[in-house]
Amino acid sequence: MTSNALCFGNDYPASGAPCFVQVDEAGLTITFESEGPDGTREAAPFDALAVSAGGLDHDHLVVKWTGLQGERTLYLKAPDVIGAFRQAAPDHLSLPFAQAAELVRQVRYRRRLVWGLSLGMILSTVLGLWFASDLLVEIAVSRIPVEWEQKLGDSAYRDFLANQEVIKEGLAVTALGEMTQRLTEQIPNNPYKFEVTVVKSDVINAFALPGGHVVVFTGLMKKADSGEEVAGVMSHELNHVLQRHGLERIVKSLGLLTVVTIVLGDQQGLVGMMKQLSVELLTLKFGREQEIEADVTGLQLLQQAKIDPSGMIHFFERLSEKDEGRMEWLSTHPMSTGRAERLKAELAALPKKSPEPFTFDWKQVQASLGSQPIVAP
Amino acid sequence: MKSEILYPGAFPMVRVELTAGEHIKAESGAMVACSPTIDIESKMEGGFLGALSRKFLTGEKFFFQTLRASRGPGEALLAPTVPGEIVILELDGVSEYMVQKDGFLAGADGIVIESKMQSLSRGLLGGEGFFILKISGKGTLVLNSFGAIHKIELKPDQEYIVDNSHLVAWSSTTSYNIEKATSGWIASVTSGEGFVCRFRGPGLVYIQSRNPGSFGAWIRQFIPVSE
């Protein structure tokens, strides 16, 4: 005999007495496990019974009656017994049975509904934040004052210069000054004061820091075939600053919570955090969309400054070729395929302007940098 | 599985004797010592997903261990991580217990352990997480608590109110509602949860005499905060 129910009553332990319930035409017969050969039996006629749903999940059938030994409560869970009971039960029990079954259904339905609704809400919140995060980042970035950006850029700039050899004067400095001048003249309401620093290094790189510091390595100048090529890189870099791409990356890496904090108005705590990030600014890798934006706006700026944009395109084409030496610029400005092609298409869509050449002679500028230009392999 | 509690009180151990070929389930990490005849297998009870759900949703350790007396009879000593009492229940095949995540220590082979999703309000407010262990089957079940373990016996329709963080295990014939604690309940101040469970019989409710969350908060005030 295997127990299929628990019986509760004053003479039984609080955990219930395991028992075996059988259904016959008169009612239930309950046999208790005991030491004796056939155990104790108790009969519960149908007309004495009251049924309901109970237990932790309302998944037990609770049968109550008053027997010879007092109040009895039976907790049934075995589906076969419940089925047999329901089938044999007389009419006066069919309504409570239906009510109990309905309650179980309702509880299950409600539980599923609540879980479903909550999961749905969580999911839509996550999705919403996912899609809104770019917007939030934009709003947050727009709330950061330019002065902070400059402070941040200044400290990163000082960190960087600590172990670099700067070229303070000469043809290279004046040439870059002329490029910057021509480009920045075309920027309406420019909040930034762009300062260009030439650093002596064979690394082919250039970068701009939030706030307006632009650093160009002599390696890049030696690599370029013309002033227009360098101006193309400069225009691209200036536009990273103008579009505040560096800040966007920082704010994104600080996480959504910080973004929300900035949007809601508490920018104070951010200053310290951004200070720590100033070192990371130097290795900041821009995103693909930011690159495209800087390319396109850079191209437009060149066009406005009447600097031949084909220099930029030509330089990008050469950069995307393999084995071009220490191409550091590419590590922070990821080169996606077809970038030059995209620029060509953009250029075709722009109104034609006749370019005005620079006043310097590029070969002389390169010669002033000392050693012979790097020879492509 | 024959079991015996050694050193009853705050720092007990349980000794289980296994006959040749017999195996039991134990919480991973519960094994203290055993005869050389016993092999320890890490088994994923309820399949990989079951184990995974236990791991992530109840915070239970990933595996239950299986201790198997493969090379003849032997014994094993098991102990819980936290100081507190051990209680041994004999499941009869009909009774089922819901056990909060840290309450399970060991069970005979005939014991069935399932992860069960609670209703949302119980999961959110009850303090045992969204998933609890539902333990049924036939055989010995060993539970452990934080502090002393106390058994509350409920007659049909008898009610009792328990601070949720003191719950260890309760029979599935009971039912409970989550209620907001009226002032004066310990949990409302210390754990900040402020919810209690109103249990209704019949059945048993096992509670622990110490609240792990409150204890953690109490300990924390003595830990120097580094800058």
Ligand SMILES: [Zn+2]
């Ligand atoms: Zn770029």
